[in-house]
Amino acid sequence: MSGTNVWTRSRERMRRYPELLAACAAEAAAYGKCVSVTTMASEQELKKDLCAKEFEALKACFLSAAKKVK
Template structure:
């Protein structure tokens, strides 16, 4: 019997492949956290999102 991977496990595996992008995004947010505004770190967020989506696609 094969064990089915739970969605949270797939998410964790995909996110673990994007640590560099997560670090850059986190540094951007923390750099000016007292005056956060919309789209402040949009470029960094999109890089993280794209990394996650690519990693999730590979994991299927």
């Protein structure tokens, strides 16, 4: 059996997560704030696409940071 399997790859991605999150702190904070404000305003119910702009910014940042970390 090969030593590289789905669990090994998943663990490696998860080990990099704190570094990627630190690189995207501003985007993560903006997304978290949007989710928090949205759930408070709509009685704890988050609807799809209410924070899509912030999520897309966070996603783009993660992808960019992941390319730099490799």
